Amino acid sequence: MGSFPSTLTSVPSYWPTVSFSLLLLGQILSIPCYFFVGYHIIFEKSSRKALHNHVIVILLFYNFLGITFDLSLTLDYDRVGYVSLFSPTLCRFWQLVDNGIWYGGIYLMMWASFERHILVFHSNFVRTKRQLLLIHYIPLIFFALYAPLLYIYLIFFYPCDEDFDSTVDLCGGMCFYATIPNWFLVYDSFVDYTIPILLIVVFSITLLLRFIRQKQRLQQAVTWRQCRKMTIQLTLVSATYLMFDLPYVIIFLVQTCGYPDFGSNVIMPYIGDLTFVPAIVLPYATLMALPGLKQKLRNLFFWKRHQRQIVPLTTRT
Template sequence: MGSFSSTLTNIPSYWPKVSFSLFVFGQILSIPCYFFVGYHILFEKSARKALHNHVIIILLFYNFLGITFDLSLTLNYDRVGYVSLFSPTLCRFWQLVDDGIWYGGVFLMMWASFERHILVFHSNFVRTPSQLFLIHYIPLIFFALYAPLLYFYLIFLYPCDEHFDSTLVLCDEMCFYATIPNWFLVYDSFVDYTIPILFIVVFSISLLLRFIRQKQRLQQAVTWRQCRKMTIQLTLVSTTYLIFDLPYVIIFLVQSCGYPDFGSNIIMPYIASLTYVPAIVLPYATLLALPGLKQKFRNLFFWKRHQRQIVPFTTHA
């Protein structure tokens, strides 16, 4: 991810301003939805205890950090042309959120797309406390913390000569890139991003097809509405990764196969910035799938409308 502006000459002069405006608009609309959805999940006992919402809670938190911290700094950089409130500490945390937290969200989405198969079709695997611990909580903790802890080490603890530049997005490239072994760079590109995105696509599509094929059996054997909502929720969220991250992965794979110039004229001005879109769409996709939220949303607006009603003043004789 990175700046929305570009020095390339093959893009329309108006595109950076259009892209900037669209992301500001999307950010402003998504933040209240994050609060609304997060409040419902955390304070509604049934929603908070539902196994399929545990990964969604962490996903919402990670992507909220991306929207409020990473995207805000990136947009401000594009607006003024330098990093405001420049300091090494700010730069390190910006890099951590941009990479470690963002990759953490990708891994969580990959786990969610796989775990839904268990929760929908093999719910007997998570009935006992020991099964819950081994199959649900341990993978959830691992996929939530792997990337943030890895990048915390690389950014804050890895021995390298740090150099921060207020005129560059993310305050310049992370210093470990200059000295870390090349095998890790290959590992990071494929294991930390490319493979999880491909798995999200495969697991999500297979879940949807499997759900459609076994629809009649599910209606007879388990709670139909619960399975339907879990499948809809995952489909809506994973579709955003499919649409806005898969093009980046495809270009990367083609370039890795010996065509380094493939997509180079569109990846920075167009494709790279799209990786912010899933974080903007996530709360709305969650909103549409969670039970009772749409009614609460309508009640909220009706309540506000009633609050604005003027009660006529009457006098008594």
């Protein structure tokens, strides 16, 4: 994903099979959870109206596209060695999901990690309709649409000669790379990926520290349980970005500073596909933070018999 330099290196023969199996298992297990959590948030009135769930709904949708469309095509390519459903239209949408939608999810996660500070510690900032519009809805719409709209233009409308290749992952590189100014490539690497990932880490760690520091004060408030769940949810999702995206960012930054081979022989072959992991973990982190979901999930798997009430014959009419 993204526009980072890569170096082909030798990896253990078993690693592609291990990576493929883990991603496939994660995909199979996460898809039902996406449906379950999404249905609950959309059709449960209290969850649908909760401000902190608005960004989660869009984030779930974006990552669901990544899990079902992008990851499926990636796994199929890894399995057969070519794009089996090859067509220019498919290639364009694959590149859009792999870049525009994926970057959009990162921007949304960055905004969610910042907005949690407002919702947990400064809820008075979103009391009025005007405050909600300026502080909640406008930033949410901007961060949700910026990257997808940018890549819709670059992939579908930017003037360049397309040359899709069925033997290359993602049908080859996006054609605008050949003619677009170099400053945009730098901008794309830093502004669309590196900086948001670093900000996710910073905002999430500071939120956790502030939460621990003010735990006693929050515990005296009615909203203590909800604040705790919002913090746990964000911490779990952010931890996956910390584990699987931050090393990639660090490698890129070091390589950009003049060490192009740094990390390529050890980390780069193992990190690329694992950037799907945050999308696999997201519905489970959301599941843990939404009220009543765990009990409903148990009821799906453990059916309880309801005792029939037998009405005595003497009371019947």
